[in-house]
Amino acid sequence: MNWGAIIAVIIYELATIIIVSSIISRKNKKRGGEEAGGFAFAGGGLPASLVGVTLALTLLGSAHNWGTSQNAGAMGVIAVWFSIACVVMMVVITQFTGPWIRRSGAKTVGEFLGHIFGKKSGALVASINAALGIAMCALEVETIAVTLAFLTGWSYTLCGLIGGIIACLYVLLAGMKEIAWLNLINAVVMYVSLIVVLVCLCFSLPGGWDGVESTMLASETPWYTSMFGNGQLIIGFAVPTAVGASLFHGMAQTGYQPVVTAKSNKEVKKSIWFAGPVNGMFCIIPALIGVAAFSIVAYRNVGTLNMTPAMLKDLLPPWAVALLAAGFLGVDLSSFAVMALAPSTVITHDMYGIKNPKATEAQRTRLIRTIIIIITVISIVICNLQPAPVAMVNWIFSFGVPVFVMAVIGMWWKRSETATIITFVITWIANCIWSTFGLQNILAANHPAFDQVNVNYVSLIFAVVFGVILTAVLPGKPGLYKGKAKQTA
Numbered sequence: 001m002n003w004g005a006i007i008a009v010i011i012y013e014l015a016t017i018i019i020v021s022s023i024i025s026r027k028n029k030k031r032g033g034e035e036a037g038g039f040a041f042a043g044g045g046l047p048a049s050l051v052g053v054t055l056a057l058t059l060l061g062s063a064h065n066w067g068t069s070q071n072a073g074a075m076g077v078i079a080v081w082f083s084i085a086c087v088v089m090m091v092v093i094t095q096f097t098g099p100w101i102r103r104s105g106a107k108t109v110g111e112f113l114g115h116i117f118g119k120k121s122g123a124l125v126a127s128i129n130a131a132l133g134i135a136m137c138a139l140e141v142e143t144i145a146v147t148l149a150f151l152t153g154w155s156y157t158l159c160g161l162i163g164g165i166i167a168c169l170y171v172l173l174a175g176m177k178e179i180a181w182l183n184l185i186n187a188v189v190m191y192v193s194l195i196v197v198l199v200c201l202c203f204s205l206p207g208g209w210d211g212v213e214s215t216m217l218a219s220e221t222p223w224y225t226s227m228f229g230n231g232q233l234i235i236g237f238a239v240p241t242a243v244g245a246s247l248f249h250g251m252a253q254t255g256y257q258p259v260v261t262a263k264s265n266k267e268v269k270k271s272i273w274f275a276g277p278v279n280g281m282f283c284i285i286p287a288l289i290g291v292a293a294f295s296i297v298a299y300r301n302v303g304t305l306n307m308t309p310a311m312l313k314d315l316l317p318p319w320a321v322a323l324l325a326a327g328f329l330g331v332d333l334s335s336f337a338v339m340a341l342a343p344s345t346v347i348t349h350d351m352y353g354i355k356n357p358k359a360t361e362a363q364r365t366r367l368i369r370t371i372i373i374i375i376t377v378i379s380i381v382i383c384n385l386q387p388a389p390v391a392m393v394n395w396i397f398s399f400g401v402p403v404f405v406m407a408v409i410g411m412w413w414k415r416s417e418t419a420t421i422i423t424f425v426i427t428w429i430a431n432c433i434w435s436t437f438g439l440q441n442i443l444a445a446n447h448p449a450f451d452q453v454n455v456n457y458v459s460l461i462f463a464v465v466f467g468v469i470l471t472a473v474l475p476g477k478p479g480l481y482k483g484k485a486k487q488t489a
Contacts, residue, residue: 005322006152012326013166013333020181021173039175039365040345041107042261050180051267052274054338055093055258057183059086059249060279061136061335062143065328067389068283069308072290073300076216076224078233079290082390083283085242087276092250094272097404098259100411102268104480107260109253110350113403116410116480117417124424125403126350129253132396133343134375136254138382139389140336141167144329150309151325157384164380166329171337172372175365176261179337186330187278193327194285196320197312204315205292215295224291232452240454241394247460248400251407253342282331305386336379344371395435398455402427402463409471409479416476423470427462434458 046054063082071079106112109129114122144163145156152159171179202208207215216224223230229238249255262268286308293299293311302310313321348367353359406420433439435455444450 005318005325009151009322009326009329010166013329014169016182016185017166017169017173017178020185021178024177024181025173039361040257040341040348040368042176042180044261045263046177046180046261046267047263048267048270049274050184051258051262052094052271052276053187053278054176054180054183054261054334055090055255055271056275056278057187057331057334058179058254058258058338059089059245059335060282061332061339062139062389063393064279064282065286065331066143066146066305066308067139067393068286069290069293070304070388071390072224072287073294073304073307075233075237076221076229077227077287077291078223078229078238079390080227080283080287081238082241082245083280085238085245087280088242089245089249089255090272090275090279092246093255093259094268094275097250097407098256098268099265100481101256102260102262102265108346108349109251109256109403110346113407113410113420114350116407117415117420121417121420121424122350124421126346128399128403130343130346132252132399133254133339133346134378135382135396136339136393137336137343137375137379138385139387139392140332140339141376141379142383142386143389144332144336145383146305146309147325147328147332150313151321156386160380160383163329163332164376164383167333167336167340167379168373168376170333171341172369175368176257176341179334179341180258180261182330182337183334186327186334189323190282190327190331193323194282197289197316197324198285200316200320201289201292206296209288209292212292212295216291219295224294236452236454240456241397243460244394244397244401244454244456247404247456248397250400251404252400253346254339257338257342257345305388340372340375340379341368343375344368347371395431395455398431398435398459399428401456401459402467405460405463405467409467411481412479413482414471414476414479416471416474419467419470419474419476423463423467426466427459430462431455431459 064086068079068082071082101109101112104112104115106115108126110122110126112122113125141160141164144167145160148154148159148163149156170182205212213225216222228234259268262271289312290308293307294304296311299307299311312324316324345368348364348371352364352367356363402424406423410420434453440450440453440455
C-alpha cells in the first residue's frame with residue numbers, strides 16, 4: 001500500500017474543500033450574511049463559465065468514469081456514446097428547458113410543474129425528483145468507494161463510509177458557490193489525470209494499444225474497437241441513452257439546479273460552450289481503458305466493475321495512480337454534491353416551504369444541511385448493493401421521460417392536471433413492469449429482439465401516447481407559454 005499516494009489524495013480533496021468554503025464563508029460574512037438563496041442557488045449570480053462547468057460536472061459522475069469502463073467491458077468502445085448522449089442533454093438544458101423554467105421564476109422543477117398544472121402535479125414531481133436524486137447519490141458514493149478501494153486496498157464498505165463523509169463535506173460547508181468553484185478546480189485535475197493515464201498506458205500495456213486492438217479484432221467481439229459497435233447496440237444503448245438523459249435531466253432538479261444559479265438566461269445559453277466540451281469528451285479515455293482491461297484475460301476474470309481499477313493499479317506508477325484517484329474522486333464528489341443538494345432543495349423549497357412560507361434563509365439552510373447529512377447516510381448504506389452504474393442511471397432516466405413530455409405539452413399546447421397525473425402513473429407502472437419486474441426478460445427469452453427495447457423507449461411511447469390522447473380529450477387550460485412572446489432575460 002502506497003501511503004504517500006493515499007495521504008496526498010486525501011489531503012488534496014480536504015484542502016480544496018476547506019480552503020474554498022472558508023473563502024466563500026468569509027466573503028458572505030463581509031456582506032452581512034449569506035444572501036437569499038445563497039446556499040442552494042449561489043444567490044443567482046454566477047457567470048456562464050461557472051454555470052457551464054458546474055452543470056458539466058454535476059452530470060458527470062459514476063456513469064462516466066468507472067461506469068463507462070465497466071460498460072466498455074460489456075460492449076466495447078461504443079460505451080463512449082454515454083458522453084455523446086450527455087452533450088445532447090446539455091444542449092436541451094441550456095438552450096431550451098433551463099430558460100423555459102427560469103421564465104416562470106420557479107426555483108425547482110416541482111414548483112414549475114405546479115405553475116403549469118397545479119399543486120398536485122408539482123408535489124408528485126417534487127417527490128419523484130427527491131427519490132431519484134437520492135438513488136443517484138448512492139451511485140456516486142459507490143464509485144467513490146471503488147476509487148478509494150483502488151487507491152488503498154481497503155474494504156469496499158470502509159471506503160464507502162470514508163467517501164460518503166468527504167462527499168458530504170464537499171457540499172455541506174458553503175453550498176452551491178463552493179460546489180461551483182471546486183468543480184472548476186476538479187475539471188482541470190480530472191482531464192490532466194486522464195491524459196497522463198493514457199500516455200502511461202502507451203508504455204505499460206502488454207503490446208501497447210496496437211496489442212489491445214489486435215487482440216480484440218481476433219476475438220469473438222471484433223466490434224469492441226469500433227465507436228459504432230454494432231446495430232443492436234446503437235438501437236438498444238446509444239439512442240435510448242441520449243433520449244433518456246436529455247429528457248430526464250432536461251426536466252429534473254439535478255439538471256436545473258446549476259441553471260438557476262446563473263445571472264440571466266443569456267448566461268445560461270452561453271454556458272453550453274463550457275458544459276458541452278467538459279462533459280462530452282470525458283468518456284473517451286475511460287472507454288478505451290475499459291476495453292484495454294477486457295482484452296487482458298487476467299483482469300477480465302475479476303469482473304467488469306473491478307477489472308479496470310485492477311489493471312490500472314498494476315500498470316501505472318504510484319504517482320499516476322494517485323493523480324487518477326484525485327481526478328476520479330473530483331468527478332464523483334462534484335456529482336454527489338449537486339445530486340444531494342437537488343433533493344434537499346426540493347424537500348425544503350417545495351414541501352417545507354409550503355408548510356412554513358415565512359421561514360428565514362437561515363432556517364432553510366439549516367434544513368438543507370440536515371437533509372444532506374441524512375441523504376449521505378442513506379447513500380452509504382445503499383451503495384453496498386453495487387448496481388451497475390450505467391444500467392441503473394438509464395433506469396432512473398426513464399422516470400423523467402413523462403415529466404418532460406407533459407411539461408412540453410403543458411407549456412406549448414394545453415394544461416390538464418388530470419391528464420398529467422394519469423400519464424405519470426401509467427408510464428411509471430409500465431417502466432416497473434418492463435424492467436424491474438422482468439417483462440422484458442420474459443419476452444426476450446422467446447424473441448431476442450426485445451433485448452433491444454430499452455426502458456426509455458417504453459417510457460417515451462407510453463408518455464407520448466397517453467399524454468397526447470388524455471390531454472386532447474380532457475378539459476384543460478391553454479399552454480403556459482402558448483401565444484406568448486419569447487423572453488430571454
